[in-house]
Amino acid sequence: MQLKGLQIEGFRGINQPLSVPLNRQVIVISGSNGSGKTSIFQAIEWCLFGLLDFSGTEFQREDAVVNDFHSGEEARVILTLDDGTVITRTRKKKARTGFGKQDSQLEVIQENRHLKGEEAQDSILDLLGLNTEEFGAVAHLRQETIRSFIQGTPAERSQTIDKMIGLFHLRELISGLDPTVVDKEVNQLERRVADIEQTMIQAIILSRKMIMKQEDALEESGIPRERISEIGVLEGLREISGQLATLAGSLGVPAPTLDSSSAEAARQVTSQAKEAVRELGERRFQSFSQTERTIGELTQLQHDLERATKDLETAAGVDVKALITQRDKASDRRGQLQKRWTELKTRSSGLSRLQHRITAVEAELRQTANHLEGQGSVKEAEARLRKIRDEMEIVVAARKTARTLETLLPAAAEYLQVAQPGRCPVCQQAITDLRVTIEHLQQEIQASHEARKAQELENRWRTLKETELEQERLVADIRETEKQLARLLKELEELNKELVKVTDVAPIEPLGDFVAQQLTAMAEQIELIQQDISEVEITVATIDGKLRSLKEKQEQLRRCQERIAEELDVPVDSEDLLTPLQNRVEKNQQRLKEWEGLANAFPVLDRAIDRVERILGILEAKKRLAELEREYPTALEEKEALQRAIEELNDLKLGLQDIYHAATEHQRSVVGGALAALQPIINVRYNRILGHPEYAELQIEPEEEKKGVYRYWIAARNPAGTHSTYIITRFSTSQRNVAAVAIFLAMAEHLQHNLNVLLMDDPTQSMDPEHRKAMARFLVEESKSKQVIVATEDPAFAEMIVQSSGRLLHYQLRPWTTEGVALR
């Protein structure tokens, strides 16, 4: 079976009607990328099967099979086979709905038969002996198949190989057959059965047991079985209502209203009764607590009154007036003492000041006297001065004589040397006499007044002069000291007078000691006065305290009386407050006993309510039991139906498990066998195209990752079997491309079917020129036994096929436009 002609309109990239005659053994469709080559191949596949098997979910969701620009919004493909069969498939564009063969219209005209729908599809499958997956494995080498070899992950390659070696049915079966799905359903139904058993059967049994137990318990508590009824409930409610009314009356509150006429509302009424009991309980507790507090307060008041009265009675014996007088006197005494104390303090500080001054003056006096004593008297000093001056006069005369002689004697001697004997013109003495005299004098001067003597006299004079000056200063100093002494004495006299004023006694020498004694005495007096003041202050404070305490007691009594009067609601000036107070306490104690007595009513009420509730519980349980018993037959039927369904599902599960195990087991054995059978065919094809120069043999090695899922490793080895590698690690993309084509061609030869056609979409997409050339030669060779339709974007490859083949059709596609695909 081969293809004869193809007409396409509105399909994917093809808009306007396109007629492609296919009545040759070799057909080459060339054109640039996106010009519509793949659309032509897809049109053939879609026309045959209504599906584009490789397309992913995204493609299927999109209504992409219909050309976007087609005026009729319809895809139409008519495929004519060489036996005259005409297959027409159409599809109207829908708005983003699903995509599948059921959405297209199929017509098959075959040997005068006009078939439609599923019948038409079945006729195609029978005619070709292929379904869509098989078509992809043996007739249509898609670009994706080659790409998965060149670029795909190991899982993608394995899936492709699985399909190519004919295990797709088995793979699909194993992948689609999941017995655990049935298992889950069975488990779910079994849970429902268990649920029914638990909710119905067990519930009925348990309910019966529980009701019996509760009835026994009630009977034991004194309620006869005949009272376990609605009448019993109503009686119980009436009893509770009566007890509540009594209790409310005792507590002084309105009785709660309970409707005890209807058994339907009994549950609600018991709740109301419980609430009423709770409220009355709170009320009783509040009243009890309040009364307790009142008794406590009244007792305290009573105690306070008694104590205040007693305190006042005790205080009555105290002479308040005497106390006040005593306090006033003490206050006066304290004033006097404080005055005296202040005075003494003032005098003491004055005395201290005087003491300091006296000490200073005395010290100065002593110093001055000592100084004076060292200098002697003025007379002595003046006598010494006179003596010095007399001596100075003698020395001055001596100095004058000496100086005259020193001047005259050399001149006289010189005159006498030159003068003629005769008389002195001055004194008329004979010169000779004078000469003798002079010689005599000279000798005397020489003897007693030498030049040094004159110097000594000079020195002596100076010493005397200095002594004179010193003595003059001494005299002046003595006079000054005497003046100071007089001043100090005067000051001392004044201090003495002042001291008399301060001490009131005549001072006794030495003054310093006297003042010190006076100060000590004064300090002692101040201390004594201080003590006196403290004692007086204590006395005053004690008296004040007594007076204050008395006042406070009076105030306490007054306040206590006021509180009692207010509490008892009587005038505050009542003569006897204690008696009515005691009466009030006794009254409250009586009430407290009443509240205590009421406590017993609550457990009684609780028990009554509990009994009613238990009866109600039994009645409700009986009601539920009756309902369960009514529903029991239905539940039993449901359980049986579920069990039947479980049985059938288990049968289905067993069947599916059996098939699943058989399929996985078979797959395991087939994988090895299929690959072993394919292996030589693959290698023949591989080497006929142009295999690897060294690794000339391809080998597909299966590995079962998990049950029913295989992963294939494509290895290559040298003919001697000494070296091997994985193609993905060692082969170039060109060589991998050749490997993919070889496996595809081996499958096409290995599996039997009726379609004698090879559709190859861009088989040389990653090949170098040498491999492309080999591929062209190979395809032309193959076309001798098969119709070969090749699409390529490589003009050189197209030309190689054209050159190799004598009789072929070569369609060149123009670049794509919205008008669609155009052939040349």
Add this chain to the structure above:
Amino acid sequence: MADALETLREQLTAKLADPQKHSSILEAVLEIVRGSGSKGLKKQVQQWIADIKAKEGV
């Protein structure tokens, strides 16, 4: 190729633990695989489950 599917049926039947009981299910399963692949088979298993439940009214 239809023969190949038939062969597969025969091969799997031979491997079934209870062929008498389960060969009919196998035949149905293979038919579904042929028509709509693994997805169709998954749907069919669900359908069988639903049919059983509907039949028993559960």
